[in-house]
Amino acid sequence: MTTDTLVRDPALTVPLSQMDVSDPQLFQNDTIGSYFARLRREDPVHYCPESAYGPYWSVTKFNDIMQVEVNHQTFSSEAKIGGIAIQDMQTGESALELEMFIAMDPPKHDAQRKAVSPAVAPSNLVLLEPIIRERAGLILDSLPIGEEIDWVDRVSVELTTMTLATLFDFPWEERRRLTRWSDVATATPETGVVSSWEQRREELLECAYYFKDLWDKRINEPPKSDLISMMAHSPATRDMPFLEFLGNLMLLIVGGNDTTRNSISGGVLALNQNPAEYRKLMANPGLIPKMIPEIIRWQTPLTHMRRTALMDADIGGKKIRKGDKVVMWYLSGNRDDEVIDRPNEFIIDRPNSRHHLSFGFGVHRCMGNRVAELQLRIIWEEILKRFSKVEVVGAPERTLSNFIRGFTHLPVKLHAH
Amino acid sequence: MPTVTFIEPDGAEYPIAVKSGTTARDAAVNNGVPGIDGDCGGECACATCHVHVDAAWIARTGMAEPGGMEANLLQFAEGSTENSRLACQITMTDDLDGLTLRIPDGQH
Numbered sequence A: 001m002t003t004d005t006l007v008r009d010p011a012l013t014v015p016l017s018q019m020d021v022s023d024p025q026l027f028q029n030d031t032i033g034s035y036f037a038r039l040r041r042e043d044p045v046h047y048c049p050e051s052a053y054g055p056y057w058s059v060t061k062f063n064d065i066m067q068v069e070v071n072h073q074t075f076s077s078e079a080k081i082g083g084i085a086i087q088d089m090q091t092g093e094s095a096l097e098l099e100m101f102i103a104m105d106p107p108k109h110d111a112q113r114k115a116v117s118p119a120v121a122p123s124n125l126v127l128l129e130p131i132i133r134e135r136a137g138l139i140l141d142s143l144p145i146g147e148e149i150d151w152v153d154r155v156s157v158e159l160t161t162m163t164l165a166t167l168f169d170f171p172w173e174e175r176r177r178l179t180r181w182s183d184v185a186t187a188t189p190e191t192g193v194v195s196s197w198e199q200r201r202e203e204l205l206e207c208a209y210y211f212k213d214l215w216d217k218r219i220n221e222p223p224k225s226d227l228i229s230m231m232a233h234s235p236a237t238r239d240m241p242f243l244e245f246l247g248n249l250m251l252l253i254v255g256g257n258d259t260t261r262n263s264i265s266g267g268v269l270a271l272n273q274n275p276a277e278y279r280k281l282m283a284n285p286g287l288i289p290k291m292i293p294e295i296i297r298w299q300t301p302l303t304h305m306r307r308t309a310l311m312d313a314d315i316g317g318k319k320i321r322k323g324d325k326v327v328m329w330y331l332s333g334n335r336d337d338e339v340i341d342r343p344n345e346f347i348i349d350r351p352n353s354r355h356h357l358s359f360g361f362g363v364h365r366c367m368g369n370r371v372a373e374l375q376l377r378i379i380w381e382e383i384l385k386r387f388s389k390v391e392v393v394g395a396p397e398r399t400l401s402n403f404i405r406g407f408t409h410l411p412v413k414l415h416a417h
Numbered sequence B: 001m002p003t004v005t006f007i008e009p010d011g012a013e014y015p016i017a018v019k020s021g022t023t024a025r026d027a028a029v030n031n032g033v034p035g036i037d038g039d040c041g042g043e044c045a046c047a048t049c050h051v052h053v054d055a056a057w058i059a060r061t062g063m064a065e066p067g068g069m070e071a072n073l074l075q076f077a078e079g080s081t082e083n084s085r086l087a088c089q090i091t092m093t094d095d096l097d098g099l100t101l102r103i104p105d106g107q108h
Helices: A003-008 A024-028 A032-042 A062-069 A108-120 A122-141 A151-168 A176-185 A197-219 A227-233 A242-257 A260-273 A275-283 A285-299 A369-386 B024-030 B055-061 B069-074
Strands: A045-048 A056-059 A148-150 A304-309 A313-315 A318-320 A325-329 A387-392 A407-409 A411-416 B003-007 B013-017 B050-053 B084-086 B099-102
Touching: A024 A032, A056 A062, A062 A313, A062 A325, A108 A122, A108 A227, A108 A242, A122 A151, A122 A369, A148 A151, A151 A176, A151 A227, A151 A242, A151 A260, A151 A369, A151 A407, A176 A197, A176 A242, A197 A227, A197 A242, A227 A242, A242 A260, A260 A275, A260 A285, A260 A369, A260 A387, A260 A407, A275 A285, A285 A369, A369 A387, B003 B024, B013 B024, B050 B055, B055 B099, B069 B084
Parallel strands: A056 A325, B003 B099
Antiparallel strands: A045 A056, A148 A411, A304 A325, A313 A318, A387 A411, B003 B013, B050 B084, B050 B099
């Protein structure tokens, strides 16, 4: 880098008092990393007085984030005071006030989470593994060798949607509805996925009624191990108000779709950008289980979670006031060299690779973490059986979002063994 | 040096002698005991070091304090019982020499 470009790099020149890391463009063009690097160096708990989302604190270091994560008594996830993303949960007439346990505090959070978590607990996943493996194999077998294809659509979206349909026991032929609802749930009109808040509301209601039908069927059948049946039969969830039912569904749909999808794509890109690591993997497929957490750290499919301070608090020497919005930037904490050795390198056999922030910590830690890891492990095991290389052949297109760190398009070409 | 023995779901035993003051989580992770992930680094923040304390020992290790973070996390762990603890919250001392901890089928 020349002195000239250094001077012009806004990440380095913008006054700290005006630095706003919430601009979705910075994530879409993947320049956000140097902004976070500067904050970690110069002002790790940073106050942004003005943004499209109002004033907010950025917590950028691993250990400071951990401190917020484990203190749910002080740092609330409650939807009614803002929720879990930098953008406040929608309120007002055109909004659908979804209630979901990720955006609740204990004790209500605890009861609802306990009701659904067995669906994604290890013993249930043992039963799911052969189904996911078979479906992953079918997806990969359907792909052409040597032709350009979109990995996002053909593999990442397809596999995670199939898994979600399996978890819900959702009508198989209609499973792409799940993908659409997941996209709509995290969309704002600016993203182009929906054209207005009203459209979003209508599509989500359609989703709700669809699932209500499934619910009504399952409640009259003996309990099964799918998520709908579990929610319909559990005392903690069976009398759930309609919007809470819809909210928790959206949580499971988005949680199961938008995250793993992007880690599947992100892993392909990371291995292409680090050919020595790709060779290491091909030489030793036994490294896959170790590589998976490294992919999840590297990708960090959710850039952040947000909390709202219920009382005055101190983070990293800064005075947080009651009512303040506190954003924990996982993407930044996952690049913190105080905790992670050589954090800017993608190392598939990294020691201690499970020590990352992508799943969060504390009572809100990702409930589906094991399904995510399972899908990634299976897809890579099946890829390695079939292809000598998944070659990225064009520029990836990234999601316009400061919350979802993902890809909308990743052109690849497959090479047979 | 007190010894802690981890018993895998298949019955395999891993006896490990550690310095007093070492947590059971570190004893397991640093010695490659399968089934203890300890993702959060021993901060009582993730519940991936869930163990069942052998009934004979629970009086000496104590139970997870009700309402505390450990109990908050254990309530979501698969198969947790009143003898469940997070291994990161058990610090080995001479008094615990011979402690037996059973590893569950999976960590959630």
